[in-house]
Amino acid sequence: MYVSVIGGEQCSEEIYNMAIEVGRRIAKLGAVLVTGGRKGVMEAASKGAKMENGVTIGILPSVDRQEGNEYLDYKIVTGLGYARNVLVVLNGDIVIAIDGHYGTLSEIAFALEYGKPVLGLRSWNVGIKNFNNVDELFEEVESLIQQKS
Amino acid sequence: MYVSVIGGEQCSEEIYNMAIEVGRRIAKLGAVLVTGGRKGVMEAASKGAKMENGVTIGILPSVDRQEGNEYLDYKIVTGLGYARNVLVVLNGDIVIAIDGHYGTLSEIAFALEYGKPVLGLRSWNVGIKNFNNVDELFEEVESLIQQKS
Amino acid sequence: MYVSVIGGEQCSEEIYNMAIEVGRRIAKLGAVLVTGGRKGVMEAASKGAKMENGVTIGILPSVDRQEGNEYLDYKIVTGLGYARNVLVVLNGDIVIAIDGHYGTLSEIAFALEYGKPVLGLRSWNVGIKNFNNVDELFEEVESLIQQKS
Amino acid sequence: MYVSVIGGEQCSEEIYNMAIEVGRRIAKLGAVLVTGGRKGVMEAASKGAKMENGVTIGILPSVDRQEGNEYLDYKIVTGLGYARNVLVVLNGDIVIAIDGHYGTLSEIAFALEYGKPVLGLRSWNVGIKNFNNVDELFEEVESLIQQKS
Known part of the structure; x- marks a missing residue:
């Protein structure tokens, strides 16, 4: 299973720490973490996943792997600019x-367009379920996984 | 000048008629109309632009020009799926x-990400100015154009 | 009908002049000329098409219309880098x-991959028909058009 | 280090076996293998890499991971059609x-356009070094790696 975590390159320390925890939980579930590969939320989630020996993939906008953060196992370069956002959620x-x-x-919009389940953690209110903390979020994630299997 | 009109493939008759009027106004301004080239709002705006002898370009998701509506002067195929949305607003x-x-x-999100001015007509409330009717919308459009020139 | 002309940003004067002539012939056939929108062969073909009042579209790699040459009626920006090559031939x-x-x-390879008819004028020998002058090339173009209609 | 192996979805048994050997050698070098993720040469190289416990990534044209062969550790879907070829070589x-x-x-052309070193094994003669067997090919690969480090 692959879980994409999306979020800004810039974020508060509180959000950064929550994103680390999200990454940890994803790794504990045995899922591969996919992000846009850059700083902020993407970096924090990848850092968390690596704490639990998870696998992290970053899908980068440029053609330069240097752009990726240090917690990525695999860096996929695209040269597509922001159009790479589509790939992150796909x-x-x-x-x-x-x-x-x-x-x-x-990314939320593309994910919804492609029919992906999207869960928010203090994110945009555009018709997705938003949670206030990581525990509540992962109750829902686990419930989603059970439905799928 | 190019103006992109974005909106759903499916819409109410009221929205369809408003989109026709938006297309007409864009053509009267002498601007080229760019849309995603399909039905609904995209078709209506293109239809309106052609009523005023404007130029209409449709940027299509598939590789098949047949996918485009009948009011397009030029059909650009992409084969990119929804990633073509980025091109429509660019x-x-x-x-x-x-x-x-x-x-x-x-498309709104990509446009904002790329720093484009985005105006809404009864559209998503995600930090853009939304108007309730075409007259108010075009007051703002004309004000934007004056700022640019 | 749309005809894509592909070729380098840099070329000899002889090739530049041949590309002008190719653009003129395309316009005389009433076809829309599509190119990658930049200098060299792309510019020359567009220049030729405009001499005969043809329509010229340039599909650009960057997000900046300034990148396009001066003989383009419509400039489509993509932000896709060289991946825009696919769009030019599509x-x-x-x-x-x-x-x-x-x-x-x-571009030749993508065109062949997508099953497009590809004709060469002093171009790569990779399984396409190559011609030495514009007259011979357009005998073949006209024969192709007759087969299609 | 990442090595991309490109080649057809259909190939002779001889080529298939050579591609297996190429995959093995890449894995032995400790490099990650990147392919287009489908059958034929892509499958064979991935199979070879897995024989040596290498890591294999497939970059797929569609949005469906089912499209990937069984020897891939990670499947990246793109929805870009043949434009995903650019990503494979990037x-x-x-x-x-x-x-x-x-x-x-x-893919060869894109790789050359982006300035990548391209080596051929009984492949297209378009200005790249072509080798007749895997041993000769890997002498050159190892020489390239030494130059880089």
Whole structure:
């Protein structure tokens, strides 16, 4: 199973720490973490996943692997600019949006367009379920996984 | 000048008629109309632009020009699926969102991400100015154009 | 009908002049000319098409319309880098390759992959018919058009 | 280090076996194998890499992971159609072309356009070094790696 975590390159310390915890939980579930590979929420989730020996993949906008953060096992370069956002969500069986700005909004919208389950953690209110803390979020994630299997 | 009109493939008759009027106004301004080239709001805006002898370009998701509506002067095929949404907004100097569902939301988000001015006509409330009727919308469009020139 | 002309950004004066003539012939056939929108062969073909009042579309790699040459009626920006090469050939009913380097080779290959008819004018020898002058090339173009209609 | 192996979905048994050996050698070098993720040469190289416990990534044209062969550790879906060819070569520090048809040709061309080192094994003669057997090919691969480090 692949879980995509989307969120901004810039975030508060509180959000950063929540994103670490989200990454840890994803790794504990045995799922591969997919992100946009950059700083902020993407970095934090990847860091968390690596704490639990999870696998992390970053799908980068440029053609330069240097752009990726240090917690990525595999870096996929695209050269597509923001159009790579589509790829980030296409590669998740579940998409988790944490906080985030317009890039994140585009990813939520694409995920919904492609019929992916999208869960929010203090993210955009655009018709997705938003949770206030990581525990509540993962109750829902686990319930989703059980439905699928 | 290019103006992108984004909106759903399915819409009410009221929205369809408003989109026709939006297309007419864009053509009267001498601007090229860019849309995603399909039915609904995209078709209506293109129909309106042709009523005033404007130029209409449709940027299509598939590789098949047959997918385009009948009011397009030029059909650009992409084979990119929904990733073509990025191209639709990249090609507008101004982006007008009319009503719309998730595809439209992704386009609004991309437009904002790329720093484009985005105006809404009864569209998503995600930090853009939304208007209730075409007259109010075009007051703002004309004000934007004056600022640019 | 749309005809894509592909070729390098840099070319000899002889090739440039041949590309002008190719553009003129395309316009005289009433077809829309599609190119990658930049200098060299792309510019020359567009210049030729405009001499005969044809319509010219340039599909650009960056997000900046300034990148396009001065003989384009419509400039489509993509932000896809060289991946826009795919779009250039997808939009031609016939693809004409003039001279050219690796970018042109990628376009020939994509065109063949998508089953497009590809004709060469002093271009890559990779299984396409190559002609030595514009007259011979257009005998074949006209024969292709007759087969289609 | 990432090595991209490109080649056709259909190939002779001889080529298939050579591609297995290429995959094995890549894994023995400790490099990650990147392919287009489908059958034929892509499958064979991935199979070989897995024989040596290498890591294999497939970058798929559709949005459906089912499209990938059984020897992939990670499947990246793109929904870009043949435009995903660009991503396959962008992700290799070295690109190895084995046999192949037009899709492979487009990948060679893109790799050259992006300045990647491209080596051929009985592949297209378009300005790349072509080798007749795997041993000769890997002498060159190892020499390239030494130059880089």
